[in-house]
Amino acid sequence: MTEPIPSQSLEFRRLIEDALNDPYDLEFESPVDGKISIAFLTSFANKKDIQANFLAPLGRLLAEKRNYTWKDILPVISEQGRKIRESLDEAVNDLLEGYTLVHLAGSNFIYTFDTHERVKREPTAPLIERTIHGPKLSLLEDIKQNILLIRERIKNRQLKIEGIKIGARSRTKVAAIYLQDVASPLVVQKVHERLGKISIDGIVDSGYIEQYISDNPLSLFPLTQSTERPDKLIAAVLEGRIVILVDGSSNGIIVPVTVNELYQSSEDYYFPFWFGVFLRAFRIIGNVIAVLLPSVYVALFAVNASLLPIRMALTVSGGRIGVAFPLVVELLFMEFVVELFREGSLRLPTTVSQTLGVASGVILGLAAVNAGMVSNATLVVTIITAIASYSGPNYEIGLSWRILRFSLILIAAAFGLYGLTIGGLVILGHAAIQDSFGISFLSPWAPILPKELIDTIFRRPLWMRRRLQIYQPVDEYRAAKKGGKKDE
Numbered sequence: 212m213t214e215p216i217p218s219q220s221l222e223f224r225r226l227i228e229d230a231l232n233d234p235y236d237l238e239f240e241s242p243v244d245g246k247i248s249i250a251f252l253t254s255f256a257n258k259k260d261i262q263a264n265f266l267a268p269l270g271r272l273l274a275e276k277r278n279y280t281w282k283d284i285l286p287v288i289s290e291q292g293r294k295i296r297e298s299l300d301e302a303v304n305d306l307l308e309g310y311t312l313v314h315l316a317g318s319n320f321i322y323t324f325d326t327h328e329r330v331k332r333e334p335t336a337p338l339i340e341r342t343i344h345g346p347k348l349s350l351l352e353d354i355k356q357n358i359l360l361i362r363e364r365i366k367n368r369q370l371k372i373e374g375i376k377i378g379a380r381s382r383t384k385v386a387a388i389y390l391q392d393v394a395s396p397l398v399v400q401k402v403h404e405r406l407g408k409i410s411i412d413g414i415v416d417s418g419y420i421e422q423y424i425s426d427n428p429l430s431l432f433p434l435t436q437s438t439e440r441p442d443k444l445i446a447a448v449l450e451g452r453i454v455i456l457v458d459g460s461s462n463g464i465i466v467p468v469t470v471n472e473l474y475q476s477s478e479d480y481y482f483p484f485w486f487g488v489f490l491r492a493f494r495i496i497g498n499v500i501a502v503l504l505p506s507v508y509v510a511l512f513a514v515n516a517s518l519l520p521i522r523m524a525l526t527v528s529g530g531r532i533g534v535a536f537p538l539v540v541e542l543l544f545m546e547f548v549v550e551l552f553r554e555g556s557l558r559l560p561t562t563v564s565q566t567l568g569v570a571s572g573v574i575l576g577l578a579a580v581n582a583g584m585v586s587n588a589t590l591v592v593t594i595i596t597a598i599a600s601y602s603g604p605n606y607e608i609g610l611s612w613r614i615l616r617f618s619l620i621l622i623a624a625a626f627g628l629y630g631l632t633i634g635g636l637v638i639l640g641h642a643a644i645q646d647s648f649g650i651s652f653l654s655p656w657a658p659i660l661p662k663e664l665i666d667t668i669f670r671r672p673l674w675m676r677r678r679l680q681i682y683q684p685v686d687e688y689r690a691a692k693k694g695g696k697k698d699e
Contacts, residue, residue, distance in 0.1 A: 214298065214299040214300070215297065216296065216298065216302065216318070216321055217319075218318060219316060220241070220245060220248045220314060220316045223248055223321075227302070227306070227312070230299065231306070236254040237253075238251060238258075240266055242273050247316075249261065249265055249311060255309035255326065260328070264326070265289065265313070269288065271287070285322070293322055294310075296322070306323075309325065310323040310326065311324045329355075332352070334348045335349055336348070337349040337439050340443070340476075340477070342478040345442060349441070350440070350444075350456075351461055352458075352461050354384050354457065354459075360441040361441065361444060364442075365390075370388070370390060370391075371389055372386055372387075373403075375407070377420070378411055378414045379411070383414035384457075385414070385455065385458070386456045387399075387402055387453055387454070388455075388456065393678075393684050393685055394451045394452070394684065395682060396685070398453060398466070398649060399453065401648050402453050402455070402466065406420075406424065408423075409424075414459075415459065416459065417457040417462045420455060420464060421435045421437060426645065427646075430641070432608065432652060433611065434652060435466050436468040436472055437464055438463055439463075443465070443477050444463045444465065450678055450679060451678060451683075451684030452466065452682055468647045469650065469652060470608075473605040473608040474494055474495055480670070484672050488670050492668055492669070494602050497603070498599070501596055501602070501612065501616070502616055505592060505620050506619035507631065508589075509538060509623040510627045514623070514628070527588050530588050533583045534583055534584070534586050535583050539621075541585040542592070545590065546593060546616070546617065548575065549593060576590050596616075600612070622634040650682060660680065660681065663680060663681055
């Protein structure tokens with residue numbers, strides 16, 4: 212629609228109403244003589260602000276002058292976000308984004324002003340990625356506030372913030388943020404291309420964007436990193452990665468991503484070096500236990516029992532006397548119950564979910580053992596697995612392993628340790644062929660990059676100047692040898 216702005220006020224109103232199908236929240240206001248028309252959506256704009264910033268000043272102007280032009284009007288009304296528009300299409304798009312339109316009879320153009328009254332909430336502590344040490348702030352649903360959180364901590368001219376609107380109907384604001392002199396140009400180009408190719412009616416959350424820009428949306432492993440923590444976004448930008456923010460979403464996206472990043476917590480770098488090393492190593496051990504313990508338990512005690520010490524095999528077998536189900540069935544049953552508890556606790560109020568989860572878990576576990584549905588050993592394995600699964604800081608990679616854990620249990624029940632080994636190799640092979648914006652998902656393990664291995668299981672000391680080369684940064688060093696680089 213390239214229709215020009217009509218010069219007549221009545222025609223202007225009619226065309227705006229027709230373009231929006233005469234919505235309930237569309238209102239027009241006009242000072243006494245009717246030459247000026249003000250259009251706005253009451254769902255966006257506050258009528259008191261319209262009165263204070265437009266109608267009242269214009270009323271005073273008309274009381275002093277009978278003949279007036281834009282030169283007389285513009286100085287007395289609001290200047291916030293002022294734009295000049297010469298086509299009806301641009302005017303309607305502005306109106307749908309919360310702008311107020313001001314039309315003067317006899318003019319073939321209008322001015323639009325940003326009067327969007329946004330729904331705001333105060334920053335809160337992260338709900339999922341909680342830490343002991345470090346900032347207690349999470350992202351908000353307003354993209355402007357989220358950009359501000361990053362700008363406040365990276366005061367540098369090279370900080371590039373690029374905006375695009377995605378969604379044929381929603382026209383959602385999306386921002387790509389990176390350091391122009393650090394981020395890899397090839398990765399930046401891929402981000403531009405993938406965001407530009409998205410064709411969809413509307414974007415509701417950043418999860419939509421993740422699925423569209425992922426190298427392999429069908430992979431079980433997350434090939435983008437989602438976070439609610441501003442400090443994690445800031446650290447990623449400083450390392451040469453790219454952050455994507457979506458208006459209306461309280462989660463940011465970081466690309467590219469490697470498997471190591473998904474096991475790193477912000478507080479790894481807030482504690483002294485050895486503390487960070489200990490926490491990261493412990494976290495990885497917990498993940499291995501959460502993934503492999505149930506399947507190894509099934510393989511050893513249901514298929515390859517001959518590999519066990521006789522005393523251990525007899526003890527566990529004796530504890531299963533009177534259990535009604537095979538080992539694999541009772542383990543799958545308990546894993547299924549744990550998943551039900553996990554999902555149910557997410558939907559309940561925090562205080563209720565904590566109390567109900569602990570009480571129900573204890574009572575149900577004891578009842579299941581007494582009823583002969585599961586053995587004590589299976590109950591212990593299930594509890595250890597559930598606790599270990601919470602050691603990882605990233606929810607999405609944890610969800611991936613939860614799905615794969617069920618697959619490994621079934622494979623172990625059918626083929627024992629041999630099948631478990633083959634299943635592990637298949638998963639490893641699948642992960643090895645995944646890329647994230649041209650960066651290997653398993654880097655620096657595959658391909659092997661010896662110099663980068665120091666910041667995987669262990670934590671790189673903060674005083675090491677060289678940036679991780681995994682992400683191909685243009686500027687390889689974090690700071691100059693003496694006094695840092697000149698502010699740019």
